[in-house]
Amino acid sequence: MLSKIETVLPDGLKQRLDQTRLFSPLTRIPAETAACMANLRGAIDSCHRVRFCYTRADGATSQRTVWPLGLFFWGSVWTLGAWCELRRAFRNFRLDRVNELSLCDDTFPHIEGRTLQDLINKERNCHD
Numbered sequence: 137m138l139s140k141i142e143t144v145l146p147d148g149l150k151q152r153l154d155q156t157r158l159f160s161p162l163t164r165i166p167a168e169t170a171a172c173m174a175n176l177r178g179a180i181d182s183c184h185r186v187r188f189c190y191t192r193a194d195g196a197t198s199q200r201t202v203w204p205l206g207l208f209f210w211g212s213v214w215t216l217g218a219w220c221e222l223r224r225a226f227r228n229f230r231l232d233r234v235n236e237l238s239l240c241d242d243t244f245p246h247i248e249g250r251t252l253q254d255l256i257n258k259e260r261n262c263h264d
Contacts, residue, residue, distance in 0.1 A: 177239070184244075185201055185244050186201070187236075187240060189234075200220060202219060206256075214217075214232070215229060217259075226254075
């Protein structure tokens, strides 16, 4: 389907398609999740760190500051793939468990080993 869209895009937009960090099949997105995604997409595009309160499945909460790298849909939930400053590792955060999201004033650096491609490679290696 994406290749069909690419064939009709102007050249300037084709480059943006190659740089996308949003991965999803067609699906309905709840309004709260869509609002969170809009903020995160801006932070991803501008490389701004974000802070939020995260609620785990067991109800425990924590404050996180992350480097947002990409948004992913895993069949039933949207997640943010990010480098977590607290855990000093890649983490996936369910968007329906993210609260009080705010963009930080500063940006995160491009560091080898902490990029979107590194996150994707890690996920692939976990499933091989």
